[in-house]
Amino acid sequence: MSANLDWWRGAIIYQIYPRSFMDSNHDGIGDIPGINAKLDYIASLGVDAIWVSPCFKSPMKDFGYDISDYRAIDPIFGDLGDFEQLIEQAHARDIKVMIDQVLSHTSDQHAWFEQSRQNKTNDKADWYVWSDPKPCGAPPNNWLSIFGGPAWQWDSRRRQYYLHNFLDSQPDLNFHNPEVQQAVLDNIEFWLKKGVDGLRLDAITFCFHDQELRDNPAKPEDERAGRGFSEDNPYAYQYHYYNNDRPENIGFIERLRALLDTYPGSVSLGEVASEDSLATMAEYTKGDNRLHMTYSFELLTKDYSVDYIRSTVETLENALGDGWPCWAVGNHDVERVATRWGDIANATATQKARFAKMITAMVCSLRGSVCLYQGEELGLTEADVAFEDLQDPYGVEFWPTFKGRDGCRTPMPWQHKAINAGFSNGKPWLPVDSTHADISVDLQESDENSVLNTYRQFMAWRKQSHVLTKGDIEFIDLHKDVLAFYRIAKTAGGNLEKVLCCFNLSNSDINLDLGEIVCKADMTPQCLHTADLDKNSLYLPSFGCFYALL
Structure with missing residues (x-):
């Protein structure tokens, strides 16, 4: 190794x-x-x-x-x-x-939880997030589970709710x-x-979790864009500041x-x-x-x-x-x-x-x-x-x-x-x-x-390229459908190596004028070689890639 x-x-x-x-x-x-x-x-x-x-x-x-x-x-x-x-x-x-x-x-089948749920006085009673119900019997706050429904599950042994940010069979530990x-x-x-x-x-x-168990505030409809969960999931209706x-x-x-x-x-x-x-x-x-x-x-x-x-x-x-x-x-x-x-x-x-x-x-x-x-x-x-x-x-x-x-x-x-x-x-x-x-x-x-x-x-x-594995990144504007950036790194000899990377994210061929960008060498690996460079004019086919040493 x-x-x-x-x-x-x-x-x-x-x-x-x-x-x-x-x-x-x-x-x-x-x-x-x-x-x-x-x-x-x-x-x-x-x-x-x-x-x-x-x-x-x-x-x-x-x-x-x-x-x-x-x-x-x-x-x-x-x-x-x-x-x-x-x-x-x-x-x-x-x-x-x-x-x-x-x-x-x-x-919920972990030995820690099986012990914790038995009563409020055992050695692991405080290893999970437990809370008494509200006077009306409802959960202690409005927190939601990513997998649907409230983030609280009633447990008849302790006569308390426990927190689960995911399935009710996945109780949250009390960190x-x-x-x-x-x-x-x-x-x-x-x-x-x-x-x-x-x-x-x-x-x-x-x-x-928030030890005061404060309610999460509501999120406006135009901000309910999901990250890693279904867009129609009510989980997106809250700012999850407290859980x-x-x-x-x-x-x-x-x-x-x-x-x-x-x-x-x-x-x-x-x-x-x-x-x-x-x-x-x-x-x-x-x-x-x-x-x-x-x-x-x-x-x-x-x-x-x-x-x-x-x-x-x-x-x-x-x-x-x-x-x-x-x-x-x-x-x-x-x-x-x-x-x-x-x-x-x-x-x-x-x-x-x-x-x-x-x-x-x-x-x-x-x-x-x-x-x-x-x-x-x-x-x-x-x-x-x-x-x-x-x-x-x-x-x-x-x-x-x-x-x-x-x-x-x-x-x-x-x-x-x-x-x-x-x-x-x-x-x-x-x-x-x-x-x-x-x-x-x-x-x-x-x-x-x-x-x-x-x-x-x-x-x-890629593995042979220090600039791609370790270098810095700097984006440039070339075309609305072309993601373009420089990767920049110092060589072992102290010189600056700069590589232009271009990716056509569209299903259409694109002709680019590189303007003042001077490409010393087309570095595109043969397995991806679909682009064509003629002086400062770059032809980039649909979903094409291009790498050049500057």
């Missing part, structure tokens, strides 16, 4: 959703041995790390994000030995391993209790001792960072969702004693216009200071980017493939690290999952206007002619989309111009 403690700066992190990656025992659910079996494939992608979504013991009400034992692997995924082998085998391929840590809440913080840190250290290289911190802004992103969170984050610093090279990546996520990202990564990096839902929305992407990145850059960003255009919580951004009317199959290539190149050319979701290297689209096949409680609650997250979680297609596209010989937990078999791994392996092989070649090219 590399001894570079700064490996995470500019890293490409490949997110694996274990249930849907590869099923080794053919029970229809992907598992850790399945990941182990595909490590050579993952290594071929040129990624620096894998982020493994939760595989800990859980009743699976929210498919692993409701943990009942933080130190045990759920039997459906394998055992601790399988996970230790994953770490060993990934490290042998110079791949770091990051694990999902769900800190703000547990499963105002120092014992809770220490227990959480002890669980994290268990995995650091096992050799994991980093943590993806789920819902990290939700750890603390999210509380100032006390900074103190805990600093304790967490102090622990990570005792394991050199281990890193933290926080998932941020707040009323001003970009400001929170800057605050949470400020200095060298908080999170190493964060990402938010800002590029996981429907809008991918040049103006939106540029303003998002520039706003964060202006606030970030010495902090480090991480970007994602897709994950297990949102509609797949090939559909969300790439479902362009009248686009041909060739254009859609070019779109998938361009989007990966674009996000990997921004300043920062990048999380890429399994299947993006194939250009997978959102699967259409019938209501009777839905598994996600979020989708069941808000059907039919919002179908939930199952469409981005269907199994990986490995072999186009195999049963269930090679994912499993058993009935998969979610059906394999028939259209995905047409762009399976084996078919794309044999096509040198495929999305998959372009992904590999681009990652290899």
Whole structure:
């Protein structure tokens, strides 16, 4: 393994959703041995790390994000030995391993909660957020759950309500209790001792709540744009000032960072969702004693216009200071980017493939690290999952206007002619989309111009570029449909290296006059080479990319 403690700066992190990656025992659910079996494939992608979504013991009400034992692997995924082998085998391929840590809440089947709910005097009575009802019997305030309904659930044992920002089977821990913080840190250290290289911190802004339990204020209708949740969800009707992103969170984050610093090279990546996520990202990564990096839902929305992407990145850059960003255009919580951004009317199959290539190149050319979701290297689209096949409680609650997250979680297609596209010989937990078999791994392996092989070649090219992995960023105006910026860095010899990056986000060919910009050399890698430069005139086809040394 590399001894570079700064490996995470500019890293490409490949997110694996274990249930849907590869099923080794053919029970229809992907598992850790399945990941182990595909490590050579993952290594071929040129990624620096894998982020493994939760595989800990859980009743699976929210498919692993409701943990009942933080130190045990759920039997459906394998055992601790399988996970230790994953770490060993990934490290042998110079791949770091990051694990999902769900800190703000547990499963209601966790031993802590089972004890806490028994009475108001036991040793863990104050480990969760409990409150008496109002005199009329109503919940203590107006806080809402992201998954629908009030964020409070009545418990007949204690004759009190408990807080749940997600499902009612996911009670929130009381981080105002120092014992809770220490227990959480002890669980994290268990995995650091096992050799994991980093943590993806789920819902990290939700750890603390307002101790006065003040009502959240109403949000005007014109400001109810969702970030990571359905637009028709009443959750968007409030400013979540009191149940999210509380100032006390900074103190805990600093304790967490102090622990990570005792394991050199281990890193933290926080998932941020707040009323001003970009400001929170800057605050949470400020200095060298908080999170190493964060990402938010800002590029996981429907809008991918040049103006939106540029303003998002520039706003964060202006606030970030010495902090480090991480970007994602897709994950297990949102509609797949090939559909969300790439479902362009009248686009041909060739254009859609070019779109998938361009989007990966674009996000990997921004300043920062990048999380890429399994299947993006194939250009997978959102699967259409019938209501009777839905598994996600979020989708069941808000059907039919919002179908939930199952469409981005269907199994990986490995072999186009195999049963269930090679994912499993058993009935998969979610059906394999028939259209995905047409762009399976084996078919794309044999096509040198495929999305998959372009992904590999681009990652290899990017890894050799200090300016793309570590350099600064400066946006420029070229065309309303062309995202253009410079990446700038000093070379080892002290010289300034400056690269122009251009991405045509439209389905139309564009001719650009570069004006005073002098391109010394066209650097566009062959796998993306669709542009044509003639002196200062640049032809950029639909979804085309262009890189030039200045």
